[in-house]
Amino acid sequence: MSKLPPSPARRALLGLGALAGLALAAAAPAQAQRAQPCIGASWELTGPLAHSGFALRVAVETALAEINAAGGVLGQQLRLVAYDDVGEPARAVDNARRIGERDNCVVMLGGFRTPNAIALREPLDEMGLPWVGVISAGTQVVEHPNGRNQWMFRVSMKDRWVAPFLVTAARARSRSGKIGLMYEGTGWGQGAVPDVTAAMRAVDTPIAATETFNIADTDMTAQLIRMRDAGVDTIIFYGVDREAANVVRSMDRIGYRPQIVSAWGIGVQFAQTAGPLAEGVIVAGTYTWMGQLPERAQGVLARMQQRFPEIRTPGDLLMPSGTANAYDAVYIIAEALKLAGRFDRTAFRDAMFRVNYQGIVANYAPAFERTQERMDAILPASYRLLAFHNGALMPIEQTPFGTPRTN
Amino acid sequence: MEALLQYLLTGLSAGAIYSMIALGFYVMWSAAKAVNFTFGDVFMLGGVLTVVLREMGLPLPMAAAAAILIAALSGAVIERVFVRPFNREANAIGWMLTTIAVGTMMESFTTATYGPLGRAMPTPLVEQPVRIGGAGIYLQELLLPVVLVAMTLALEAFYRRTVLGRAMRAVAYNRVAAGLVGIDADRITMLAFALAGGIGALAGFLVAPIVQASSSMGVVVGLKGFLVAIIAGIANAPGVVITGLMYGVLEKFVEAYLSTAARDAIGFTVMILVLLLYPQGIFGRREVQKV
Numbered sequence: 001m002s003k004l005p006p007s008p009a010r011r012a013l014l015g016l017g018a019l020a021g022l023a024l025a026a027a028a029p030a031q032a033q034r035a036q037p038c039i040g041a042s043w044e045l046t047g048p049l050a051h052s053g054f055a056l057r058v059a060v061e062t063a064l065a066e067i068n069a070a071g072g073v074l075g076q077q078l079r080l081v082a083y084d085d086v087g088e089p090a091r092a093v094d095n096a097r098r099i100g101e102r103d104n105c106v107v108m109l110g111g112f113r114t115p116n117a118i119a120l121r122e123p124l125d126e127m128g129l130p131w132v133g134v135i136s137a138g139t140q141v142v143e144h145p146n147g148r149n150q151w152m153f154r155v156s157m158k159d160r161w162v163a164p165f166l167v168t169a170a171r172a173r174s175r176s177g178k179i180g181l182m183y184e185g186t187g188w189g190q191g192a193v194p195d196v197t198a199a200m201r202a203v204d205t206p207i208a209a210t211e212t213f214n215i216a217d218t219d220m221t222a223q224l225i226r227m228r229d230a231g232v233d234t235i236i237f238y239g240v241d242r243e244a245a246n247v248v249r250s251m252d253r254i255g256y257r258p259q260i261v262s263a264w265g266i267g268v269q270f271a272q273t274a275g276p277l278a279e280g281v282i283v284a285g286t287y288t289w290m291g292q293l294p295e296r297a298q299g300v301l302a303r304m305q306q307r308f309p310e311i312r313t314p315g316d317l318l319m320p321s322g323t324a325n326a327y328d329a330v331y332i333i334a335e336a337l338k339l340a341g342r343f344d345r346t347a348f349r350d351a352m353f354r355v356n357y358q359g360i361v362a363n364y365a366p367a368f369e370r371t372q373e374r375m376d377a378i379l380p381a382s383y384r385l386l387a388f389h390n391g392a393l394m395p396i397e398q399t400p401f402g403t404p405r406t407n
Numbered sequence: 408m409e410a411l412l413q414y415l416l417t418g419l420s421a422g423a424i425y426s427m428i429a430l431g432f433y434v435m436w437s438a439a440k441a442v443n444f445t446f447g448d449v450f451m452l453g454g455v456l457t458v459v460l461r462e463m464g465l466p467l468p469m470a471a472a473a474a475i476l477i478a479a480l481s482g483a484v485i486e487r488v489f490v491r492p493f494n495r496e497a498n499a500i501g502w503m504l505t506t507i508a509v510g511t512m513m514e515s516f517t518t519a520t521y522g523p524l525g526r527a528m529p530t531p532l533v534e535q536p537v538r539i540g541g542a543g544i545y546l547q548e549l550l551l552p553v554v555l556v557a558m559t560l561a562l563e564a565f566y567r568r569t570v571l572g573r574a575m576r577a578v579a580y581n582r583v584a585a586g587l588v589g590i591d592a593d594r595i596t597m598l599a600f601a602l603a604g605g606i607g608a609l610a611g612f613l614v615a616p617i618v619q620a621s622s623s624m625g626v627v628v629g630l631k632g633f634l635v636a637i638i639a640g641i642a643n644a645p646g647v648v649i650t651g652l653m654y655g656v657l658e659k660f661v662e663a664y665l666s667t668a669a670r671d672a673i674g675f676t677v678m679i680l681v682l683l684l685y686p687q688g689i690f691g692r693r694e695v696q697k698v
Binding site: 049185 | 410413414417421518519522523524525526527529533536538542543544545617618619621622623626627659662663667668670671
C-alpha cells in the first residue's frame with residue numbers, strides 16, 4: 001500500500017497543531033504559578049498545644065473578615081484553609097504539601113513550634129510556597145544554615161534578638177549583678193544558651209549559674225538552691241507556663257524570691273495556675289491585650305470577642321503576642337498581594353519586600369528586606385516587657401514593676 | 408544540712424506518689440496477674456475530675472469523693488472490658504495492648520474536653536510552706552507520706568480482716584482453688600481493679616494542688632510508679648511502699664549532686680542494675696512450683 005504525500009493544506013494544519021501544542025506546553029508552567037486566593041495554615045488545632053492554634057485562628061479569621069468586608073484583595077475574597085498538625089513536624093510537612101499542591105494557596109501561615117517550621121524549609125523551597133511564621137521564634141527558621149532562604153518570612157520574635165533584650169532587662173533589675181539562666185531541656189531552651197551566653201559576654205557579665213529542667217518536672221528545688229547559693233538575684237528564664245508555675249512554687253517552698261525575666265514561653269495561663277506567685281514576673285513579648293489598649297486594638301479585641309464568644313475577657317487570649325502577630329501578618333499578606341497585582345507566589349514573595357504597613361504590634365517600614373536576617377518583620381525595638389500584676393499580663397509601664405531597680 | 412533536709416522532705420513527698428501508684432499496680436497484679444498499663448491516666452482522673460466537679464460548684468471533699476468513685480468505677484470497667492477478655496489464657500498479653508489503647512483514649516478525650524492546659528486546685532494546705540529545720544515544704548506535700556502509710560495499713564487490714572479482702576488474697580494465691588471454694592474470682596478481680604482505681608485517683612487528687620491538674624499529669628508518674636513496682640517486686644506491698652519512697656529521695660539527691668538532666672536516665676539505669684541483681688525485685692520472692 002502506497003502512502004500519499006501530505007497536501008500543502010494538510011501540512012499547514014499539522015504545523016499549526018504542533019505550534020499550538022508547543023504554546024500550550026510552554027504556557028503550562030505559567031498557569032501552575034497562578035495560585036488561589038487562599039491562606040493555608042498548619043496549626044496545633046488539637047492536642048496539648050490546641051490553645052496556640054486557637055489563639056492564631058481567632059486573629060486570622062477576624063483579620064480576614066475585616067479585609068473581605070472591605071472588598072477583599074484584587075477583587076477576590078481571601079479564604080483560610082487551616083489544617084491540624086498536633087504539633088508534629090511530619091504532619092506539618094504533609095499539610096504544607098496539601099496547601100501548596102492540592103489547595104494551591106498563595107501563602108501559608110505557620111504555627112507554634114519551631115521544629116515544625118524547621119521541617120518545612122525544604123518542602124517550601126521545592127514548592128516555591130511563601131510561608132509566614134507568627135510564633136515560632138527559632139533563629140534558624142528564617143536564617144537558614146545554607147544562607148538561601150527565599151520563601152520563609154516571620155512576623156514574630158527571633159531568639160537571637162530576644163537574648164540581648166532579656167539580658168538588658170535583667171541587668172537593669174539585678175542589684176548584685178549576679179544573673180542566672182534557667183531553661184527547659186528542649187531544642188528551644190538549649191538553643192537559647194549560646195544566644196544568652198553571647199549576649200552576656202557582650203556586656204562583660206558572666207552568667208552566675210546555669211540550670212536546666214525537664215518538661216513535666218514538678219519540683220525544681222535542687223536547681224533553685226544552687227542558684228540561691230550562687231547569689232543569683234535575677235533569673236533569665238526559658239520555659240513555658242506549666243513548668244514556670246512549678247518553678248515559682250519551688251521558689252516559694254525554699255523562700256527564695258529572685259526576679260524572673262522570661263522569654264515569651266510564659267503566657268496568661270501561668271498566672272491562672274501560679275496565682276499570687278506570678279506577681280512581678282517579667283516576660284518579653286510583642287503584645288498584650290490587657291491593660292489600656294490603643295483605640296484600634298480595642299476595636300480588634302471587640303471584633304474578636306464578637307466572633308468568638310468564648311473570649312469573654314482579654315485573659316482568654318492565652319498567647320497574646322501570637323494573636324497580635326497573626327493579626328498583623330494577615331494584613332501584611334494582603335498588602336503584598338495588592339502590590340503583586342495577581343495571585344502568583346513569586347510575585348507575592350517579591351512584593352513582601354515592598355510592604356510598608358502600620359500594624360498593631362509595630363510600624364513595618366519596610367516589613368522585610370532582602371537579607372535572611374531581615375526576613376523578620378518585628379525588630380527588637382518593638383519588643384516589649386510585660387509583667388504579671390494582679391493575675392493579668394500587663395504592659396510593664398502599667399504595673400509597679402516598670403521602674404528598674406536602682407543600685 | 409538544711410539542703411539535705413530539703414531534698415529528703417521533697418523526695419519523700421515525690422516518693423509517696425510513686426508508692427501510691429505502685430500500690431495500685433500491686434493490687435491489680437495480685438488479683439489478675441495483669442495490670443492496667445496506663446494506670447497514670449486513672450491517677451489523672453483523680454485530679455482532673457476533682458477540678459471539674461469543683462468548678463461545677465461541689466465543695467472540695469464531695470468533689471474529691473465523687474472523682475475517686477468515678478475513677479474506681481472506670482477501673483472496674485477497664486478490667487471487665489479491656490483486661491478480662493484478653494487475659495483468659497495463660498501467658499496472654501493482649502491486655503497490655505488494650506490497656507495502653509484505653510489509656511491513650513482517656514488522655515485524648517480529657518485533652519479534647521478539659522483542655523490541654525493544667526488548672527490550679529487551690530487548697531489551704533498550699534498557701535504557705537512550713538519551715539522544718541530551715542527546709543521549706545507545703546503541708547499538702549507532708550500529707551502525702553502520711554496518707555501513704557495510712558493507706559498501706561488500711562490495705563493490709565482490709566486484706567487480713569475483711570471477707571472481701573480475704574477473698575482477694577485467696578484469688579491472688581490460687582485462682583482455681585478460690586473458685587472451688589465458691590469465690591467468684593472474676594468479680595473479685597473486677598473489685599480489685601476498682602480498688603486500684605480508687606487508690607490512683609486519691610493520689611491524683613492529693614498531688615493536684617501542688618502540680619496542677621492536667622490531662623498529661625499521669626504520664627510520667629504512671630511510668631515511674633510501674634518502675635517502682637517492678638524494682639520492689641510487684642507482689643509485695645510493704646516493699647513497693649519502701650521502694651517508692653527510696654526512689655523519690657534518690658531522684659532528689661541525683662538532681663542535687665549529680666545532674667538534673669540525667670535524673671531519669673540514672674533512675675532507669677538503677678532499675679536495670681537492680682533487676683540484674685534481683686530478677687524478682689528487691690522484695691520479691693522466687694515463685695516455687697511443686698511438681
